[in-house]
Amino acid sequence: MKHFYAQDALRKAMSDTGAPEAPPEKAEFFLGGNPGKAWFVIAPSTAYVVALREDTVCAVFAQRANADEAHVGFSALVGTAPEPLVAVAQDAATLGPQDPHTRTAAYSWSRPEDKDELLFVLTTSDSPDATAQAMVSMSLVGKANNSFKAMPLRGTP
Structure with a gap:
């Protein structure tokens, strides 16, 4: 960050x-x-x-991560923004892979008058075959469309 x-x-x-x-x-x-x-x-x-x-x-x-610990730490880190920014939990349904082994959470930071926001996304996988069991990202996106493309947790590099 x-x-x-x-x-x-x-x-x-x-x-x-x-x-x-x-x-x-x-x-x-x-x-x-x-x-x-x-x-x-x-x-x-x-x-x-x-x-x-x-x-x-x-x-x-x-490569390896405890999903529950990662989500608790992520929420503690980005669930509150430094002033004057405001943290908002985002609907993460479209921000990460969706299957029985993955879980995605997201928060954004911005001021109400800002056109852009910082978007934080955490995706975890409990699959032992995942290339990475956790991925966290930070990006600057437009508020209107959250134009962020999720990154994969599966596959081979």
Whole structure:
């Protein structure tokens, strides 16, 4: 979140931590076929991919995650916005994959007079075959249409 408006700082942070950049054929999956960059981050608990698209979408994919814990943490993080922004829970039915193994939640942050809003989306999967069991994204979208394209949790990178 802290790098959303300073994306060069995110690129530098990935470089400074030694996170390897994903080759284009692997990055394409995490970028949803859009231009951008993706990095692999290995942590003690799981592997992550940080994907930064050129169209204002930034996402983090976790290979393994506890869905309930991820949703509680997500709501705690984005369920309240810093003033003067207002957080609004969104209908996530069209913002993520829908099947018996997945669950999607979304919040937006904006001021009432704003035409755009920051949209935060979390999708989790309890399927052990999922490429990623959690994906969280942040993007700037128009309020009128929430023009955000969901990113996949299934498939092979």
